[in-house]
Amino acid sequence: MTATDTPTRRGPGAATRLAARAGGGAVRLGLLLTALFWLVPTIGLLISSLRGPADISTSGWWRVFTDPAQLTLHNYTELMGNGTITHALLNSVLITVPVTVLVIVIGAMAGYAFAWLEFPGRDWLFLLLIGLLVVPIQVALIPVTKLYATFGIFGSLLGVILFHTAFGLPFAIFLLRNFFAEIPRELLEAGRLDGAGELRLFARVVVPLGGPAIASLAIFQFLWVWNDMLVALIFANSGSAPLTVALQEQTRQFGDNIDVLSSGAFLSMAIPLAVFFAFQRQFVSGITAGAVK
Structure with a gap:
């Protein structure tokens, strides 16, 4: 041919x-x-x-x-003039932001330790941590209530913050540990040869490389805490209740304040949506990290 x-x-x-x-x-x-x-x-x-x-x-x-x-815009004008709603909105911010920051900081440091530091019982502690992921919140409500009553923080913002932080850490450590473990060992070894300590390695190498995963965790944690009502109903009093509880209480007078409910519900949804879209690129990068080598 x-x-x-x-x-x-x-x-x-x-x-x-x-x-x-x-x-x-x-x-x-x-x-x-x-x-x-x-x-x-x-x-x-x-x-x-x-x-x-x-x-x-x-x-x-x-x-x-x-x-x-x-x-x-009359509904939003009335909403901003409602002292109960504005105070609850401030409480939501005072609860969600500290919880998100604490979970990220503690989770990132613990994730780095589980990924790259050698210490006795590391694997067993990590297995225990994984086991905590399946513990439902409802199991801890009564014991934590008694503990808070003993320390005098029941009904305060501090009690709600500590509860959310404690239950957010297992997932945060698990997620960040798996992400940090994918960092090339050569980068850390090069930093150690240059005289960098573990804290400096964590701040200068691990955190910048783990930015997408940290941003994803921040979005998840912010949404979980902002939209929570169960924990706030139990551990917060009238002065520390977040927006979700305030809106739930407003439904008792549904026919008289439906304008406040509609605008308040949309405001409660718009803020986490704004946070999500602000970190959307980092969120997608964190979700797809490790998918392509």
Whole structure:
């Protein structure tokens, strides 16, 4: 067979390319419709928070598309003037931010120790830590309540912060330890040869490389604590209750303050969404870290 007789490999035909494009377009359309379907409750809550109490009580939120004059910021003005809601919002910040910082700092240091430091019983302690991941919160409610009563911190912000920190650390240490263990040993050895101690290695090498995982953990922890109501209902009093508890108490007068509920519920959801989108790139990097070598 001569060179001229060699069969040439043809590319995909026009029909094949058209089918591939149509299939890709159908997938994108399906994903778009699914996303819009899941966003309908959020859109409805946003629109309801921008309507007056009379409009909310007499018609559905979709009526705003035929009567956009219903939209107003009066609900949010009233919300910011509600001392109970604003104080609860401040409590949510005072609980969520310290818990997130404590879990990240302690979890990162413990994760580095489990990954790269040699000490007696390290493997057994890590197995015990993994076992703590399956312990439900409900098991510890009564013992911790008695402990808090003994130390006089029951009903305070400190008690809620300590409880969330304690139950957030096992997952944080487990996640960061596995991520830090993937750091090349040569980088740490080079730092030790240059005279860097473990604390300096942790701050200058491990933390910058573990940024995506730390950002992912921060998002998870922030969302868990911000949206929690069970722990706050038990360990917080009226002066230290977060926004979730305040909104739950407002539902007892649902017919009289539906405007406060709608705007408060959307505000409670908007803040963690803003945090997620602010760290979205780091979150995706942390999720996909280690997937490709």
